[in-house]
Amino acid sequence: MVPVLGWPPDEDRVEAIFDRLSRIMPDPKTELNFTSPYTLVVAVALSAQATDVSVNKATDRLFAVADTPAKMLALGEEGLVPYIASIGLYRNKAKNVIALSRILLERHGGEVPLNRADLQALPGVGRKTASVVLNELGVEAAIAVDTHVFRVSHRLGLANAATPDKVEAQLFRVVPEAWLPKAHHWLILHGRYTCTARKPKCSACVISDLCPSRAGLAALGEAG
Known part of the structure; x- marks a missing residue:
């Protein structure tokens, strides 16, 4: 179980998290196929x-x-x-x-x-x-909190609330406005492919040094 972390997080750390995620995923999109x-x-x-x-x-x-x-x-x-x-x-x-x-x-x-x-x-x-x-569709900078976003937000200390709606509210308070339009995609894709539930890939994570939960996560995945 990931320990409960202090909130709100340090603003510089949050800025660095999204800056790095933006560099490896400059144009994140949904992985669902659609035409309209x-x-x-x-x-x-x-x-x-x-x-x-x-x-x-x-x-x-x-x-x-x-x-x-x-x-x-x-x-x-x-x-x-x-x-x-x-x-x-x-x-x-x-x-x-x-x-x-x-x-x-x-x-x-x-x-x-x-x-x-x-x-x-x-x-x-x-x-x-x-x-x-x-x-x-670029209508609203919304953050949909699914299981991936919920998990990653807690591990990174971006949120500590117990429900998706409350986590969403916390994310809107701490994510810098410039990163909000794509924050949902960065968090979900990071959770889907790197910060996975059972075996988080900490050694391959570009924000591992910014993650306050890494010490505990290392036992779940690959140390490093």
Whole structure:
């Protein structure tokens, strides 16, 4: 268990963390495949409790036949299920995708509303999904706190709160404004490939000397 760290963190250390992450990931993006705001919303909604790789495998086939709300509605729930059956919770996700597609057609002219209130009103689109969409499309410098962001934020001492919403609030307080637009991507990708849950790659980490948890993490991964 990572020890509870003092908060807020030192401003210079936070600045250095994001400066270094920006150097190795100058243009970070979501790893979900999408071609429009609509396909992004669907892909993110499908990614809950699933890997981006598994979602991409499903949506590569799905979006070839249904990449608009009208086409998705024509496909219908039973027609959608075979495309996403390999993804966890696919039955409920199919219901949500069809329902949100109907709402987009009936209330928004078939377009995805790019504001938080209307996005979060869509079935299957919670705060995290809306944050990912708004951030990815450059509408809002949002930080979606998933398991990777939650873990990395705590390990780096950027946050110490117990819930994703509170961690999000803490991150907005400590991350310098210049880094906010891409902070979500840097944290999630760092957690996905370097600061992993079970075997963190501390010896390959460009910010290891800035990490107050490294001594404890070394026992989990590779020392160094």
